Amino acid sequence: MEENGSLRISKSLWAAAIFLAVMLLCLVGDPASWGESLGPALVVAAGILAVGFAVLSVLQERFPRAIMLIAALGICAWLALELPHIALVIPLLYFLAGATRAGHRTFALLSAAGILLFGMALQLVQRQAPAEIFDYELLAFAALALLAVAFGELRANRKILREHMEQLEHVARRASNAETAQQQLTKRARVTYQLHDEIAHNLAVASLHTNAALDSELTDTSTALRLIHVRQAVTGALTALRRTFDALGHQEPPEELSATLEDVERIAASLRDAGIEVSIHSSGLGQTENFPQLAMRIIREAATNAVKHADPSEIVIWIRENDDENGTPHWTVSVRNNGVPRPNPQARPGQGLTRLRTATEEDGGTIEWGRLGSNYLLSATVRKENDKKS
Secondary structure, eight states: OHHHHHHHHHHHHHHHHHHHHHHHHHHHSOGGGTTSOOOHHHHHHHHHHHHHHHHHHHHTTTSHHHHHHHHHHHHHHHHHTTOOGGGGHHHHHHHHHHHHHTTOHHHHHHHHHHHHHHHHHHHHHTTOOHHHHTSHHHHHHHHHHHHHHHHHHHHHHHHHHHHHHHHHHHHHHHHHHHHHHHHHHHHHHHHHHHHHHHHHHHHHHHHHHHHHHHHSOOOOHHHHHHHHHHHHHHHHHHHHHHHHHHHTOSOOOOTTOEEOHHHHHHHHHHHHHTTOEEEEEOTTOOTTOOEEHHHHHHHHHHHHHHHHHBOOSEEEEEEEEEEOTTOOEEEEEEEEEOOOBOOOTTOOTTHHHHHHHHHHHHTTOEEEEEEETTEEEEEEEEETHHHHTO
């Protein structure tokens, strides 16, 4: 409401300024006729036309082409009444610039040409000499008309440029918001994958302890039943965790994530607490040196599967840097355990490894697993570039 009120006030002030400028230039604009006064009829006619120009200026933005045409007719009437020509400078400039700004540049140029031709025709009817027709006044009006059109075009281009800049700012804000949202999704993905891996591993360790307790000689039947319920609960929790993870999608963790030997040591510590002998061979890898998160997930999945589906007493983990036959650096990860698979018709082993195989092959690596004598071996290669992206 305040903006509309300010716009109406601005238009009213412009209309008043045009009326006063036209009347002032009409009364004092011709030095050659200062000794002569305009007749009352001409003054009234000039006032009517000035009021008309003022009213048209208020309506110009709504009907630019029609207002330009009516204003051109008013200017021609002014010329026909032989009123001072200098008073036409203000309405001529204003309406030509306004029509051009509204996108009617050609129409504005044609209107200006029509006004000039009408003025020349009047002078020919009055049988003036060609030198008087093509004088400085005609050239001045033509130059002013071109300047008005150029000014209107400049204003129109500025408006377009401003709108374009606003669009760019809007796009930049959306891009910034999208980047922020992507960063938040990355953090959530990091937490989701780490939480999934930690819970799955700890549940597998709990399952190992439960199986070990059931395998021992229990004389208390009620205790054995409780342990069976615990094992069933752990198995159900692992199944629910896997289904929930599947429902979230099969996307791999963000590439900027990385792991260190400290993460591997934490897994080894939990396995040692369960009575499993764990050895880590890092081949010169520093305790805090990063390697790809994908390699870490392979190690965790292999250890979890060993505890979940077998009863290993020893797990050996290798992490080393190698170059393939093409000289491309990569990480080699191997996990060996001496466990014997427990018969479980409801188990569906290999789901997590299948997903990891897909992710590894998409990244340009390889992964294989299977029995090797009395042991079970998982071996994988992961591109080192994956680590550098982090």
